[in-house]
Amino acid sequence: MTADPFSTVSSELPRDRWGRPLITPPEGGDPIAYQRVTTFVSALEDTYHLNLWSQRMVVLGMADRRDLQLAALAIADPDDRNAKKTLNDIARQAKDAAAGSAKATIGTALHSYSERIDRGQDLGNVPAEYLPDLEAYRKITTGLESVGIEGFCVRDDLRVGGSYDRIYRFTAEFLDAYAAYYGHRLHYPGRDGLGRLVAGAGPEVQPGDAIIGDVKTGNIDLGMGKICMQLGTYANSLDYDHTIGTRTALVGNPSKDWGVIVHLPAGSGAARLVWADLASGWAVASTLARGVHEWRKRKDLAHDFASLTVTRAPEASLVDLIKAAPSYDALLSLYTQNSTSWTPGLTALASARKKELSAA
Known part of the structure; x- marks a missing residue:
């Protein structure tokens, strides 16, 4: 039996993935x-005081959570995109630990x-x-x-x-109870000459x-x-x-x-x-x-009126520098400057260049 399509109506307001209605x-x-x-x-x-409160909660939470301290210290590069996400999560947990969300x-x-x-x-x-x-x-x-x-x-x-x-x-029940308790009828606020509120100076609230x-x-x-x-x-x-x-x-x-x-x-x-x-x-x-x-939303606030691109000549690789070394001393200098990354292959190239220089 086919279900009746008119039997139920969703009570949930539809929203997009960002929660917007x-x-x-x-x-x-x-x-x-x-x-x-x-x-x-x-x-x-004005979020100034709210941001200060949030920072205080993070500080208190970090002080009480050794695991979060360790996780933060383990971040090698705080500017890395994934590291930023991790730090954001650590800050959230620290804030929650300080009852920031309670x-x-x-x-x-x-x-x-x-x-x-x-x-x-x-x-x-x-x-x-x-x-x-x-x-x-x-x-x-x-x-x-x-x-x-x-x-x-x-x-x-x-x-x-x-x-x-x-x-x-x-x-009328509320207004009469208010008048009996406070000794006067309830009035809306009024405004002075500068538009500022004046308590009870407006018209009387009506049932x-x-x-x-x-x-x-x-x-x-x-x-x-x-x-x-x-x-x-x-x-x-x-x-x-x-x-x-x-x-x-x-x-x-x-x-x-x-x-x-x-x-x-x-x-x-x-x-x-x-x-x-x-x-x-x-x-x-x-x-x-x-x-x-x-x-x-303005996208028209800046316009190019001139442009150019200057490209830098590519730097010679270490292989090219070894092949073009003008002397044995130049080869030694290249080795000294790059000793930590020197490989057996570079040694072979340097040896060949040394022979070329000796034969010249």
Whole structure:
């Protein structure tokens, strides 16, 4: 019996070998690779402190791993292509040995657990040390309705796509609880005359307002610019259904001005909600980040206007030098200069030349 070709639909977004999402163009046709939003906005990311942290992890890992020290010392030529790959692998292992990847792994797990909370699913077995984190997430998001969870969206003019963590909708329950706890209604930030944020100076948040949300378990202070660009791009994108290649407005019509970060530092048992300036992030992503990528693609920045090639006459081989030696002393000099590579064959040639010189 022939299998029904319509019985199953793949839930996996197709990607190319570099992990880029393959997106059907708005006008139809074969899927093309879009850049990931995180990669797109990373063009403007300040990685100075991240690189320093990475170097520190490698140092700590190498100090604790004698096997990696030995492997590094065994590299004869660090500029050799294969040696570079080996050194890169040693550095990665050293970083992992210093728990360089542990926080990222824990963060990914907490993301998954927070998603289960928002879907109303059972958490299953959770290590005791992370239960306070998840309880903090549950409490601080009570009344924030998750109308979109891990949705994929695209921005076609930039040819980028990515997954947002959440689209939250404010409910009256959340806003009333906020007012009762803090003694005032929740307002969006405002801006002063220079465009800088002023806490609580904007319009009051209303029940039903939707907003892009992002769950962060690490330090957010140094990466806020990238976060705002990323969320701003999501807010100005369209939901994409890869199974039929269609686009629709983001669920809930979230704000293009503001997003919210649920900051949940792993292992702290603490949580906070942070406004993110998406309007500023999108303004930068859609102009400066786009400009950087367009600049990097330029192939017309240099042109030859004159050229020539000068070839050097080939150097005489040792065999030729022996055959043309003008004297016995010249033969001795050739032997002295090349004694470490001298062979019996060269001795035979030198002997023949010596006879020729003697007969002359």
